[in-house]
Amino acid sequence: MxxxxxxxxxxxxxxxxxxxxxxxxxxxxxxxxxxxxxxxxxxxxxxxxxxxxxxxxxxxxxxxxxxxxxxxxxxxxxxxxxxxxxxxxxxxxxxxxxxxxxxxxxxxxxxxxxxxxxxxxxxxxxxxxxxxxxxxxxxxxxxxxxxxxxxxxxxxxxxxxxxxxxxxxxxxxxxxxxxxxxxxxxxxxxxxxxxTGAAARATEQIANKDAFDVLVVGGGPAGAAAAIYAARKGIRTGVAAERFGGQVLDTMAIENFVSMSYTEGPKLAVALEQHVRDYEVDVMNLQRAAKLVPAQTPGGLVEVQLESGASLKARSVIVSTGARWRQMNVPGEDQYRNKGVAYCPHCDGPLFKGKRVAVVGGGNSGVEAAIDLAGIVAHVTLIEFDGKLRADEVLQRKLRSLPNVDVVVSGQTTQVLGDGSKVTGLRYTDRNSGQSHAIELDGIFVQIGLLPNTEWLKGAVELSPRGEIVIDDRGATSVPGVFAAGDATTVPYKQIVIAVGAGSTAALSAFDHLIRTSVPTEELAEEAA
The missing domain is CATH 3.40.30.80 (Glutaredoxin)
Known part of the structure; x- marks a missing residue:
């Protein structure tokens, strides 16, 4: 066997x-x-x-x-x-x-x-x-x-x-x-x-923590690298993460991370967290940031308020909250999430064996999903908003060779249809003719890109029109003492290896900031109180 x-x-x-x-x-x-x-x-x-x-x-x-x-x-x-x-x-x-x-x-x-x-x-x-x-x-x-x-x-x-x-x-x-x-x-x-008392106890523990030299918000590749580089400087480092690993946890095969020819997302996430824990880093899991409050005085403490009600303070903050799957934002999507609307073809594809499904999105992720699903399900309909597919040509050739796949371009998904308990179909509009079409389906896999997790930063730091944190080549944001790295930022090419490098850059920049803006300990203690 x-x-x-x-x-x-x-x-x-x-x-x-x-x-x-x-x-x-x-x-x-x-x-x-x-x-x-x-x-x-x-x-x-x-x-x-x-x-x-x-x-x-x-x-x-x-x-x-x-x-x-x-x-x-x-x-x-x-x-x-x-x-x-x-x-x-x-x-x-x-x-x-x-x-x-x-x-x-x-x-x-x-x-x-x-x-x-x-x-x-x-x-x-x-x-x-x-x-x-x-x-x-x-x-x-x-x-x-x-x-x-x-x-x-x-x-x-x-x-x-x-x-x-x-x-x-x-x-x-x-x-x-x-x-x-x-x-x-x-x-x-x-x-x-x-x-039920665990969250309250965790909140109380966090409220009693002393201020950090560097607080990293987010536990993906950028956050892990930032924490390691900061901790190696011998300064007090903390990580507040909703889930350690971030988007890497949802990644199947990784074949372009330099030094390893192949790994899988969950394995890399475990390795990242273990590497961070090799140092004296205070890792606070299951913590979601709600608001950032800039320092009130030069070199003072930045505050990160958490959804739990607790807050953390630090002399510098590195934001690495990453991104999440983009949603279609059409009627029925929320109602039928996990009831036929899915975002991970590798995870949920086998549950639709022999059934009819749609993939929304014609980029590399969408076409790869359609190819994978075609080997499991009875039929796949791929719907792309643009007038042509945007995936690499090699993927498009493979897709066109599959007998159980139909491709719809210039199609705008307008509604997820269901019977109250599960998905029964999808409605889309032909953007050229304006005609509405309905397809009978058992499942819909959404593959239309990512959104940065930055809503909690609005009004606090400068964001791009796409909601990304605007940073310079040192990872600095518009707020002194606040740095950022990874997929939540304006850095081009959202790749794991780039996020790791950006996290390291942000940590080194944060350390340089601390050296240049040292404040007497007693003043910081008064501010933290």
Whole structure:
């Protein structure tokens, strides 16, 4: 089942098992069940601490549990966790087997302290780069707290459940049979939603923090680079991020990051955060900026107010809040988001197997999405506002070669149609003739570019007509002591490697600013109070 290289790697990991575990399978007569049994037997053969047996007592088949022998601790998968979920499988084996997880002690205690019964089910796709973080978070929580159980379900394999529960995006999480959330979630996010007092405690902790020398707002590639470069100068550095990794978390394949021929967004995001945590950086996750208040005196403190109600102060601030998917802003889009309107073809495409979908957008992202989806769905209609596609010619040639793809140019999407619970179609206007058309569809994938996350800065710093932060070649904004980097700025070419360089530039500029505008400590203390 596993190739020689994977077996060698897995066998090396399994030497870390500290306690015996058992793989307990529930199988049927399907080919997938035979693949799963072969995989489990392969794994069991690699360590004398792993046993294997069939029980066939789970209603979902094929599925299996990883059980710590003699305890109630287990992790469950419904399906064959390969593809993006292979890492989830490896971590589950190790964690159930007693290998200590990488999680902050305070957060682990929060998980252990959760009271009540929590039965989680996560519907995921093996092609989804966003799903593993959610699966791994809930698996880890089920290992730490016996009151928590979790099963990760391959939505492409259990289509009856997907349709019955009207699941149209992954990951989708159910708790005790009711919808809990949809989208990527970390352990911190799950705990914050379960522990209603967690947010208040975090707000109180933030309110009591001393002023930073450099405060980085945003945890994408630009923010991570800025934090590392600032921390290496030996100055007090903090990072406030809504989610560490930013848009990188939603990126599938990365093949142009210099020094590595290939990686994937979530892997790079983990590496970025780990590198930042190698230094004495105060990382504050799940924090969204609401307002920036410039320093009131030369060299004074800049304030960043957070949506939680807390605020942070710093002698200099680096804004790296990145960008988000641009929305169509048409009737029905908000109503049917995650109910047929999607933004990640890699994640959600398998849920539309054999169905009809549309892709809105004719740039590289849109054409790549249409090509990928054409191999899964019954039919793809690509709709482009412009009079011609804007994607690279090599991509257009590939698109034109596909028999189940139609292309509409000069098409303005005007409405998402639905039946109240899910998407049923799309309406667009031919910009040449003015005629309106309706297409019957099961899903719509929006690929029309990005918007900078800068609404919170309006009136505080100079923004371009597109909402980007105006910066000079040193990353300086219109406000003294405030610098910016990455996709939220006017820097051309929104690329990861460019964001990393821009973040480094901003940090060096912030350090230079601190040297040139030093203020006596007692004055800063009075201002921060």
């Amino acid at each position: 596993l190739d020689a290289d994977l077996k060698t790697q897995l066998q090396a990991y399994l030497t870390r098992l500290q306690q015996p575990i058992e793989l307990v399978a529930s199988l049927d007569d399907s080919e997938t069940a035979r693949e799963l049994e072969a995989l489990l037997q392969d794994i069991a053969s690699m360590s004398d601490k792993i046993g294997y047996r069939r029980s066939d007592d789970d209603a979902r088949k094929p599925s299996f549990a990883i059980v710590r022998v003699g305890t109630d601790i287990d992790v469950r998968f419904a399906g064959v966790p390969l593809g993006h979920e292979f890492t989830s499988l490896v971590l589950a084996l190790l964690q159930v087997g007693g290998h200590p997880p990488k999680i902050e002690a305070a957060l682990a205690e929060q998980v252990r302290g959760l009271e009540g019964k929590f039965q989680f089910e996560t519907y995921m796709s093996l092609h989804c780069q966003s799903c593993p973080e959610t699966v791994q978070a809930l698996n880890l929580m089920s290992v730490l707290n016996p009151n928590i159980t979790h099963v990760a379900i391959d939505g492409a394999l259990f289509q009856d459940e997907v349709q019955a529960r009207e699941i149209m995006s992954v990951p989708t999480i159910f708790l005790n049979g009711e919808l809990f959330d949809a989208g990527r979630m970390s352990v911190e996010q799950v705990v914050a939603k379960l522990d």
